[in-house]
Amino acid sequence: xxxxxxxxxxxxxxxxxxxxxxxxxxxGSTLAVILxxxxxxxxxxxxxxxxxxFFNAEVFARTFPKLLNAFLLDVAIFAWSAPxxxxxxxxxxxxxxxRNPVLYPLRLFGTVYTDIFRGVPVVLVVxxxxxxxxxxxxxxxxxxxxxxxxxxxxxTYSAYVAEIxxxxxxxxHQSQRNAALSLGLSGGDSMRYVVLPQAIRRVIPAxxxxxxxxxKDVALLSFIGPVExxxxxxxxxxxxxxxxxxxxxxxxxxxxxxxxxxLADHLIARQNRARS
Amino acid sequence: MKLRLDNVQKxxxxxxxxxxxxxDVAKGEMVCLIGASGSGKSTLLRCINxxxxxxxxxxxxxxxxxxxxxxxxxxxxxxxxxxxQSFNLFPHMTAVENVMLAPRRVRxxxxxxxxxxxxxLFDRFGLADRMGxxxxxxxxxxxxxxxxxxxxxxxxxxxxxxxxTSALDPELVGEVLQVLKALKEDGMTMILATHEMAFARDVAxxxxxxxxxxxxxxxxxxxxxxxxxxxxxxxxxxxxxQPV
Ligand SMILES: Nc1ncnc2c1ncn2[C@@H]1O[C@H](COP(=O)(O)OP(=O)(O)O)[C@@H](O)[C@H]1O
Ligand SMILES: [Mg+2]
Numbered sequence: 001x002x003x004x005x006x007x008x009x010x011x012x013x014x015x016x017x018x019x020x021x022x023x024x025x026x027x028g029s030t031l032a033v034i035l036x037x038x039x040x041x042x043x044x045x046x047x048x049x050x051x052x053x054f055f056n057a058e059v060f061a062r063t064f065p066k067l068l069n070a071f072l073l074d075v076a077i078f079a080w081s082a083p084x085x086x087x088x089x090x091x092x093x094x095x096x097x098x099r100n101p102v103l104y105p106l107r108l109f110g111t112v113y114t115d116i117f118r119g120v121p122v123v124l125v126v127x128x129x130x131x132x133x134x135x136x137x138x139x140x141x142x143x144x145x146x147x148x149x150x151x152x153x154x155x156t157y158s159a160y161v162a163e164i165x166x167x168x169x170x171x172x173h174q175s176q177r178n179a180a181l182s183l184g185l186s187g188g189d190s191m192r193y194v195v196l197p198q199a200i201r202r203v204i205p206a207x208x209x210x211x212x213x214x215x216k217d218v219a220l221l222s223f224i225g226p227v228e229x230x231x232x233x234x235x236x237x238x239x240x241x242x243x244x245x246x247x248x249x250x251x252x253x254x255x256x257x258x259x260x261x262x263l264a265d266h267l268i269a270r271q272n273r274a275r276s
Numbered sequence: 277m278k279l280r281l282d283n284v285q286k287x288x289x290x291x292x293x294x295x296x297x298x299x300d301v302a303k304g305e306m307v308c309l310i311g312a313s314g315s316g317k318s319t320l321l322r323c324i325n326x327x328x329x330x331x332x333x334x335x336x337x338x339x340x341x342x343x344x345x346x347x348x349x350x351x352x353x354x355x356x357x358x359x360x361q362s363f364n365l366f367p368h369m370t371a372v373e374n375v376m377l378a379p380r381r382v383r384x385x386x387x388x389x390x391x392x393x394x395x396x397l398f399d400r401f402g403l404a405d406r407m408g409x410x411x412x413x414x415x416x417x418x419x420x421x422x423x424x425x426x427x428x429x430x431x432x433x434x435x436x437x438x439x440x441t442s443a444l445d446p447e448l449v450g451e452v453l454q455v456l457k458a459l460k461e462d463g464m465t466m467i468l469a470t471h472e473m474a475f476a477r478d479v480a481x482x483x484x485x486x487x488x489x490x491x492x493x494x495x496x497x498x499x500x501x502x503x504x505x506x507x508x509x510x511x512x513x514x515x516x517x518q519p520v
Contacts, residue, residue, distance in 0.1 A: 180378075184353045186350055189382075
């Protein structure tokens, strides 16, 4: 009778009850786990030491501003690398798609390029390019680790991004291309105005995941010089003989990457729904 | 003479799909291709539009052999419009953008210059209020009419239609066939692959029956439908005219 007063149908009332019950159970079990961690972990014999060296509030407060500042360098490197990667990745994807036999070398180049750079760990490319090319004794500013570190990231990530673009291009049905050609459009215009816009839309979620990975991999440049957040955390670690700066760095990364990951997942889920 | 096919041959691998097709189409004529599924109707239309290269034979368009393999197909495709069974509108563009894309890119005309002609086409085929809609906001019949307008906007000399009503719900077929009738009254030269036998009988100037890549019979619809000479034509017609 109370349900009738709330203006709910029997089914709606039933579903509301189910929702309430599952919310209660989920909340209760989560609380239990958190309580267990909070009360049980400190009972471990080494907890005192771990807390001192990893979760030191004083060190956290002291190093946070500087680390946040160093993170801006990560963001900057990310910000200028991402457009370069998008452009080069798209160019390689298109090179791999050319049908004209005259341009076969371009196609071969695209294939070899993606094979090589997808086959080598990012950190190796960063080392080889970041140490190797400045080692040629180039004059300033051409010996900057920023430039060659960026080049290493751009080369590696473009290979992955190109493959994603290419899968998008292939997912656009041949009939779309034929419809464009049948109207008298050139092959280039058919690609540019008909196939690519659809292909790019389809791969946006996958490319967002590449962006998240890139944001994290910027930290690899620390190996060749730039004092970005990971390297700065290392400096603090040595200075203060404490690992908390690494935890700070991890937290700062998470603040950026978790929302981005949720967004990418949301986009993927929406796309899957739209397709089914 | 507008279009002349001369011994057109096409194979996919070892399967011979077009086995020596010869056909004359006069200016303003409407020719219907009928025949069982797989008899080669779609392939023939795609060959005329140069979406598929011929293996052998010639296609004469106003005295020029457009099947010449060394020829650039692009300017020829502009003269021959084709509409497909599955519409194939560009889903990321509105109806009017679909229609304007080719004239803008190929003839280098501006949207403003195109607007009167394009608006008139949408108007004429009852879609004046749908120009800004995306394909997925349109019914199948509306999408197919937009596809026809898109082809017409290139001002083709010949239009090819490949079973353009086969993907439509029955109640939407009429509005699309209406468009074809209007085009015929304009004097458009047309080749239709179709399963709409009643329409072919009433409107076509000539009917060609395809069977295994050959034209086994052709003539005015009255003759082909009421007094077919070939046993295979009779068998085909009895299958499609009395289903079950
Ligand atoms: N791209 C292709 N590759 C291989 N075989 C094809 C291709 N297109 C059509 N065919 C074959 O050619 C034959 C004729 O097909 P089609 O022209 O579509 O016939 P219709 O339109 O009369 O149904 C069929 O046997 C079909 O399987
Ligand atoms: Mg067909």
